[in-house]
Amino acid sequence: MERTTLDLWVGIFVVGGIAALVMLAMKVGNLGTYNVSESYQVHAYFSNIGGLKPKASIKSAGVLVGRVTDITLDMDRYEAKVLMSLDSRYHFSKDTSAKILTSGLLGEQYIGLEVGGEEEMLKSGDEMTMTQSAVVLEDLIGKFLFSKAQESAN
């Protein structure tokens, strides 16, 4: 085979391979939607995070505004410390509340943000003080049974 034809085919092969990788990264993966460089970090304490995992999404009014970067157990408070990285295009007031929510009945868990009324905005390193933990199904059932039992006792 001619050297030039060979080079051409191998060139097509390599370009095709790179195109497939780029397509996987941008169209299939999250590289196209999520920009790591421009973000700021905040944290919040939850008494129970349920099934929240690192890289879970953070949404406000349903719009993706950031991701959970790290989850640790704080040994002073015995509460989960959740580190969040928020897109620097979006600003939230200091009294924004964070809730752990579930998408759909069996879907994965995410953090929902609800903006408060304060003027001052959250900065990098700040803490969100108003949090609502995940709803744990067992607790819910337990409460329900307890209230039923009380009802019948009355």
Add this chain to the structure above:
Amino acid sequence: MQQLGWPRLRLVCAVVECGSQIYGMPILSSSALVEICDLNFAYDKRPILQGINMTLPKGKLVAIMGLSGCGKTTLLRHIGGALKPTSGCVKFNGQVVHEQNQDELYAMRRKMGMLFQFGALFTDMSVYDNVAFQMREHTDLPEELIHDLVMMKLHAVGLRGTHNLMPSELSGGMARRVALARTVALDPMLIMYDEPFAGLDPISLTVVGDLIRRLNDALGATSVVVTHDVQESLKIVDYVYFMADGVIVAEGTPDQIRASDRDFVHQFVHGEMDGPVPFHYPGGDYRQDLSLKG
């Protein structure tokens, strides 16, 4: 990588009949290019070569003859450094072959050429690329010069017109000639031929035999031909060694060999069925094998 200068690239110009002395090779006192002294070799204690002594004088064409499996090819592999002797040594140009390290051995092999039994052309390259292979690997010559050299080598074996073909498109005899052109591509000092006549038609046989002789003389090289084709090789060589079961049983010039009255040589040269080499492989009693009684 060691660069090959111009003097190493003597050109074969259409195989002009010219003697070896024209190149003014330094005649050493021994004037032997290859010396084999008391060479022994065994595969797993099974002796293949036993006490071989042999000299290949410079400029000469020497044949090693013998039956299949008598150790001829093994001997060639020792000269090329592909095998290490159990004892004894092979000296090439005054250096002991098996004592060289990898780089030195490769440097030594650049001065050798070897034609394999069925040519061993690289099947994924064209005829042209096959002949150009060593020039590209070992020299930094510009492509135009390589082109001219390849054409000269191919012209020398009469196959300039085939340079675009792939080895699979050649006949057996043509492939052997291309392999010959490739073997002499870098003008080696020593050319080894492993069964160059095997499987050739009578015309190709004569052509290849003639080429071996003429290339040897034109290049001023030393050649060694391992073969069992008696008639063709007796026509072209200067000296003959006969081997059987790993030892040299006879040697001499072609005329001496033809006239020899030793049983083995006589049987071999004249191709007789029975003699010192028996027709029957040793076996038990024939009658017993056929379950005959009495």
Add this chain to the structure above:
Amino acid sequence: MPAARAIREIGHRAINAVWRIGMATRFFVLILMYSGNSFRRFHLIIKELFSTGVMSLIIIIVAGLFVGMVLGLQGYETLKRYGSESALGVMVALGLVRELGPVVAALLFASRAGSAMTAEIGLMKATEQISAMEMMAVNPIARIVAPRFWAGVISMPFLAAMFSAVGVFGGYFVGVVQIGVDEGSFWSQMQAAVDFREDIMNGVLKSFVFGTVVTVIALYEGYDAPPTAEGVSGATTRTVVTSSLAILMLDFILTAIMFRGN
């Protein structure tokens, strides 16, 4: 004593297997040692990229398309029961990028390019081309084996990426175009769930490892094959069997390391 003989046979096979693994590893080190030449003369690798990479393109693309389409169909049937058809994209993409892309592409590569490599080198050995090269003072590992090795290592991740990309489109075609899953949720859920580093890069890493292993096995079997017709055909079969098993076992190990705890 048949029991003793059986145990002896097992012992013999075990020793033989360990010995071959050791020899293949030594061969791998030799390839790396003699790789300098193939990078200095990159056209040697390009020539092999053609016969390993480009020639495997069609089988990879067709297989990827069909695997993606089957995933789309089966995934839809399963997800429908839980009312979460919108997660079809996630399922197709993760299945392909993490597992099926690297593994199936490597299996196809082993049977398409690996067996061809073994047969080619085995035949070169049987026809004394390798001995001839050695006699020409050219190291056959540097000249024949190393370029093929690097071509295999380079082309495998590309082939796996193409397999996955085409497969995602196959899943999209069946799920969205044919069945009618919502296009927006197909892509957006996929993008939310597939992480570039965690999933895609680990998939690429997997295929890189598989490419290395398959090529080394194929080249070693070819280089080690007895120089006869049966020897070469046996070596070709061994290449496909050994490398397929190696791919699947390594896949388990790599998956356990990469995706544990997520």
